[in-house]
Amino acid sequence: MTLSINEYFELPDGFLEATPATLHQCVPGPALIHLEGQREPAVAVVLLLHGNEPVGLHAVQQLLRHYTGRPLPRALTLVVGNPQAAALNQRHLDDQPDFNRIWPGTEQGGSREADVFAELCRRLEGRGLFAAIDLHNNTGRNPHYACINRLEAPFLNLAALFGRTVVYFTRPRGVASMALARIAPAVTVECGHPEDAAGVDHAREMIDAVLHLDHFAQEPPRTGAIEIFHTVAQVRVRPGLQVGLDAQHDVRLEPDLDGLNFQLLPAGSRLVNVHADAQDPLIAIAEDGSEVTGEYLERAGQEIRLKRQAMPSMLTLDTRVIAQDCLCYLMEPLTL
Structure with missing residues (x-):
């Protein structure tokens, strides 16, 4: 076409x-x-x-x-x-x-x-x-x-x-x-x-x-009017790995995973479970395009956990969307 x-x-x-x-x-x-x-x-x-x-x-x-x-x-x-x-x-x-x-x-x-x-x-x-x-x-x-x-x-x-x-x-x-x-x-x-x-x-x-606006104010919103979060990394599943809710998948999602969205999670919080054979199943990419997996994620047995405090967004259980885009983004609070 x-x-x-x-x-x-x-x-x-x-x-x-x-x-x-x-x-x-x-x-x-x-x-x-x-x-x-x-x-x-x-x-x-x-x-x-x-x-x-x-x-x-x-x-x-x-x-x-x-x-x-x-x-x-x-x-x-x-x-x-x-x-x-x-x-x-x-x-x-x-x-x-x-x-x-x-x-x-x-x-x-x-x-x-x-x-x-x-x-x-x-x-x-x-x-x-x-x-x-x-x-x-x-x-x-x-x-x-x-x-x-x-x-x-x-x-x-x-x-x-x-x-x-x-x-x-x-x-x-x-x-x-x-x-x-x-x-x-x-x-x-x-x-x-x-x-x-x-x-x-x-x-x-x-x-x-x-x-209905005539113009945009040249002063930012008053202090406390908005909360700003800065996206620091995109988390993807390594190509070739299978994602799903069942134990046989390389990356296993918990049914309530998307309940973590916009929650400020402490270091050590679990994101996903992984199959024992899955090597480096998740990849974190910073905004400059560099890989920062080691800064944000760590493996503990068959769990992938946050290595530092972060707030996920766009976590989803839709495996097609995960394959086409990503598992989630990680954010940190931003003060202007």
Whole structure:
């Protein structure tokens, strides 16, 4: 299939009624949908970069129904990511890269998909943006939280509109919010499990709040208004090893593993159990790309434990997501 950007200047027929499974019938691939509002430049809202994370579509549909028959407070550009994967409720198709790892700045360049998102960014930069919001769900149990990759006041204030919990990260590379941060304040918002209706409401409320803004304050949020955590490592399962809930797997997950998300765990806390034959089953990668497994993880018999205090995020029991992305991220509190 030839991949290109579909660009619309009004809402495509059927968009408001579409489900994630049927959206590809009216928006067949990556798309820009430009909608007029009372002020310019537009707020960009990125949705369905991962096809199994429908919160963006549902939140935007709710928002647009709310404004039926009246103008949007500010222009809105919808960036539709991967409706083909959404049709099958998959993060991405087997022959596709991860659509939230191939934006400008990626370490996975050279693909037709990366070229498409580079062109998409050029078009957005040419039009200008007021802000950018990339909407996601989690497969594991996590609170709602916002992620930024710059600690400047407009980014902090944008994140604070979503809630108190803010994660600062500079890796993985090639994500939408990092690429769009070159144009305007940008944020990734994580809205809980795909079936969490409260996540849809929360996302819609945030988009609406940003559409009503005139400007971003140049002073950071007041002390105590937000809690910031810095992502210090991504933890992956070594390629070739099998992950699951049963003892025969190389890496065995406890059924309540994702209950550790956003808990500040002391050194010595167990993450996973491993088969006796599994050698170096987990790998920790720092934000500069270096391997830091020995700094954060240690083996004690058939357990992998934290070597130092850390807070996990995005722990999941979804083995497909673990294989396509990672087991979790490790974070530490950050004081500005």
